[in-house]
Amino acid sequence: MLDRLGTSLKDALKKLAGKTVVDRAAVEELVKDLQRALIQADVNVKMVMQLSQAIKTRSLEEQPPKGMTVREHVLRIVYQELVRLVGSAGEARLEPQVILMAGLQGSGKTTTTAKLARYFQRKGLRVGVICADTFRPGAFEQLNTLCSRINVSCFGDPKEKDAIRIVREGLPAMSGNEVVIIDTQGRHALEAELIQEIIDIQKIASARHRWLVIDAALGQQAAEQARRFHEAINIDGVIITKMDGTAKGGGALSAVAETRSGIVFIGSGETSDDLERFEPDGFISRLLGMGDLKALVERAEETMAGQEVDVNAMLRGKFSLRDMYQQLEAVNRMGPLKQIMSMLPLGNMEIPQDAYDVTSTKMQR
Numbered sequence: 001m002l003d004r005l006g007t008s009l010k011d012a013l014k015k016l017a018g019k020t021v022v023d024r025a026a027v028e029e030l031v032k033d034l035q036r037a038l039i040q041a042d043v044n045v046k047m048v049m050q051l052s053q054a055i056k057t058r059s060l061e062e063q064p065p066k067g068m069t070v071r072e073h074v075l076r077i078v079y080q081e082l083v084r085l086v087g088s089a090g091e092a093r094l095e096p097q098v099i100l101m102a103g104l105q106g107s108g109k110t111t112t113t114a115k116l117a118r119y120f121q122r123k124g125l126r127v128g129v130i131c132a133d134t135f136r137p138g139a140f141e142q143l144n145t146l147c148s149r150i151n152v153s154c155f156g157d158p159k160e161k162d163a164i165r166i167v168r169e170g171l172p173a174m175s176g177n178e179v180v181i182i183d184t185q186g187r188h189a190l191e192a193e194l195i196q197e198i199i200d201i202q203k204i205a206s207a208r209h210r211w212l213v214i215d216a217a218l219g220q221q222a223a224e225q226a227r228r229f230h231e232a233i234n235i236d237g238v239i240i241t242k243m244d245g246t247a248k249g250g251g252a253l254s255a256v257a258e259t260r261s262g263i264v265f266i267g268s269g270e271t272s273d274d275l276e277r278f279e280p281d282g283f284i285s286r287l288l289g290m291g292d293l294k295a296l297v298e299r300a301e302e303t304m305a306g307q308e309v310d311v312n313a314m315l316r317g318k319f320s321l322r323d324m325y326q327q328l329e330a331v332n333r334m335g336p337l338k339q340i341m342s343m344l345p346l347g348n349m350e351i352p353q354d355a356y357d358v359t360s361t362k363m364q365r
Helices: 002-017 024-040 045-061 070-086 109-122 139-149 163-173 192-205 219-233 251-259 280-287 293-304 311-315 321-333 337-341 353-364
Strands: 097-103 127-132 153-155 179-184 209-215 237-241 262-267 275-277
Touching: 002 024, 002 070, 002 280, 024 045, 024 070, 045 070, 045 251, 070 251, 070 280, 097 109, 097 192, 097 219, 109 127, 109 139, 109 179, 109 237, 109 262, 109 275, 127 139, 127 163, 139 153, 153 163, 163 179, 163 192, 179 192, 192 219, 209 219, 209 251, 219 251, 237 251, 251 262
Parallel strands: 097 179, 097 209, 127 153, 127 179, 209 237, 237 262
Antiparallel strands: 262 275
């Protein structure tokens, strides 16, 4: 979604920037280009129309601030309205809490649970996970394996078929942790029995957060599924997964609007670190090629935490092969090279995927 939508949005803005006069016709052409890009990304038509009307009305009626050209003012309006479209970020405080994970089968919920555990672990909190998926074969084994890789305790019983009992026993067993994440069975939102199960789990757990995990490729049906989950356990946050594997993804925004909650995290990639906190301004900035330096600095600080780097030695010209190796290792730990580059303000500069692949392979060697 990010690649294709980002390219389409940047092309629309580049077309506007190249016009000698920004008049009503130019604004209307821009709006049509934006509509086409967003609808192709599966964003709800009603939401697209509301966005279009807001951009058009503000561009034609608002006077540019002093020192700003009409062209700059219109670009600023587009940015502001896109930020408003994706909504505010969901709450994710770094404090003791129980989090209940909900989602459809195949949404990536179990993998996301492990990624979420890793996120809170990196922030310095003790994390425990409860596997309440008693239906899917190998569910506990999968989650336990993922958790063991990041040294997070995982409670569950592959022989037990009563999810309620597992949660009831798991909560006291995990009481020594500050954050407890409950992974529930993937379900279809129309299955009454399974919906009742997650309602009962919430009654026992009294989870502070009930987060819905949505596959970015789900499309417009995401809104209906989200509504049913919201009615059951009052969803207060959405995690969008597999953003790197689909050209669409806009349907997830409909789910966010349906639950009246914000996006909490965005998942892409397969490693435990491939989960990033959602920040509306940074997200749109990256889509438009303006980068997200705040996120880049935060990721670099997390990666370098606890590592000793002799900056003075480098300034004196004493930079060994070992130092270079450590620096390359640090960059690799920050995540995929393409993701890092998206945080830099590169404008309309496009780097071929082949270049990323070759460079990443050489760095790993």
